[in-house]
């Protein structure tokens with residue numbers, strides 16, 4: 001039952017990339033042509049015997065046999081063509097489905113994306129659609145076409161054999177049911193133990209991902225991390241080999257027993273025909289049919305094994321798809337102009353650990369809120385909550401007095417511009433990095449303006465960043481990268497503007513430029529500014545001081561600097577750093 005349900009979902013995905021009528025046309029065409037060919041081929045020897053021993057003239061016999069052979073081989077040629085088309089469609093499936101797969105990841109909640117389970121789900125989903133013809137959905141498609149062809153052919157052959165001698169057929173079938181049960185046992189073992197292998201595979205692919213990222217190369221070399229990598233690789237590979245060894249041992253034993261059952265089946269059936277002194281045409285037909293049937297049966301078993309084994313991948317892909325579906329069904333309200341955002345006793349937990357506790361504050365249009373605090377205090381998590389990337393575990397975030405969770409996130413995100421500490425630059429043109437859109441949909445004038453504002457007037461919008469897509473691409477300094485991220489925020493006509501440590505990599509002049517442009521540009525927005533440089537907080541309407549996930553102080557710079565508390569400590573520490581200890 002499970003297999004049929006999974007088959008349905010495989011075809012549902014397949015017909016996203018291929019027209020239903022084409023898929024079914026090719027499939028039925030393949031089954032029809034190949035089965036007709038097989039029937040003609042199986043009956044041909046007996047017909048030749050009958051005709052040559054009859055009183056018909058040689059010419060008529062020759063014409064009849066020649067005609068039959070021509071039809072048979074014509075069908076075989078046609079079937080080869082159909083099969084190659086079918087193979088092409090299943091091969092193209094992975095490439096056509098991949099963009100949809102990526103689109104689904106964009107629908108995921110950030111929390112799931114950040115989690116280990118999320119990473120495993122993506123790895124497994126990807127494995128299901130993009131791991132070659134022998135794994136995952138493509139294997140199920142290929143094997144299903146093969147299976148259905150062999151099943152119909154096998155039934156046709158059984159019919160022919162049953163007509164020749166029914167007892168031999170019953171004997172053959174009985175032994176093959178035994179073989180099938182053994183096969184099921186092997187598949188169940190695979191399904192039960194695959195999660196173990198998945199876990200190891202995810203750990204290996206995390207290591208590989210880290211190794212493959214070019215920017216990690218310098219750290220790995222300079223800190224001699226190679227021995228650490230080798231140690232972990234050896235550990236995981238050893239576990240994988242162990243797993244595979246067990247599976248191969250079980251498979252080999254079952255294959256041996258299956259061959260034995262098969263041989264017994266053929267020997268018994270033919271022995272019975274000879275023992276009962278059957279007619280020569282019957283024996284010849286039975287021999288040809290049993291040989292063909294044997295071939296079909298072996299392939300049928302292999303197909304069934306592969307289809308059942310690969311069902312696990314369908315289940316994996318369905319788990320992956322369910323995450324996006326869940327998100328799609330979240331809020332649908334459209335956002336009108338954003339006037340105020342309020343955090344009402346918001347808490348947020350990661351893996352049962354609360355990292356934001358009972359936070360309340362409010363920000364209106366045209367205001368700037370600065371968030372300060374020690375490392376790990378929860379500042380970045382707070383703005384991720386505000387962006388709707390994370391959902392509060394307690395409390396509510398309100399947009400114009402309505403819960404944020406009821407809004408359509410895509411629509412909300414169009415009104416938000418954020419610069420995080422770990423934002424990425426893609427290896428595409430400067431203009432595309434700034435606009436976040438292909439060149440054809442980029443407002444070039446606005447890109448040039450944003451670059452000028454962020455101190456990058458000399459950067460050509462058409463220059464490619466990095467060398468993954470173009471070997472002539474350039475690499476930017478850390479400060480230039482941060483300025484380019486500022487240009488990205490400037491380019492957007494956002495209503496909520498958020499900066500997380502926007503000047504950490506900037507020299508003092510560039511930092512001064514950032515604050516000048518920030519003040520001049522974002523006076524109609526709701527602005528959030530996270531910074532360890534407390535000078536920046538002088539410009540804020542309100543400062544939130546965070547410690548261990550809580551807001552421990554709240555107010556203006558003038559008020560907070562006079563209060564005994566963390567803000568005063570941070571302020572004095574920074575002052576001493578710049579002025580020298582007295």
Ligand SMILES: Nc1ncnc2c1ncn2[C@@H]1O[C@H](COP(=O)(O)OP(=O)(O)OP(=O)(O)O)[C@@H](O)[C@H]1O
Pocket residue numbers: 114350355373374375376377378379380381382
């Ligand atoms: N997805 C997550 N998984 C596990 N822990 C998390 C996650 N997100 C946040 N945390 C934890 O929450 C705490 C707050 O992290 P956050 O990044 O918000 O701090 P921060 O105040 O921005 O720090 P910094 O000033 O160093 O940037 C940290 O202890 C962090 O480990």
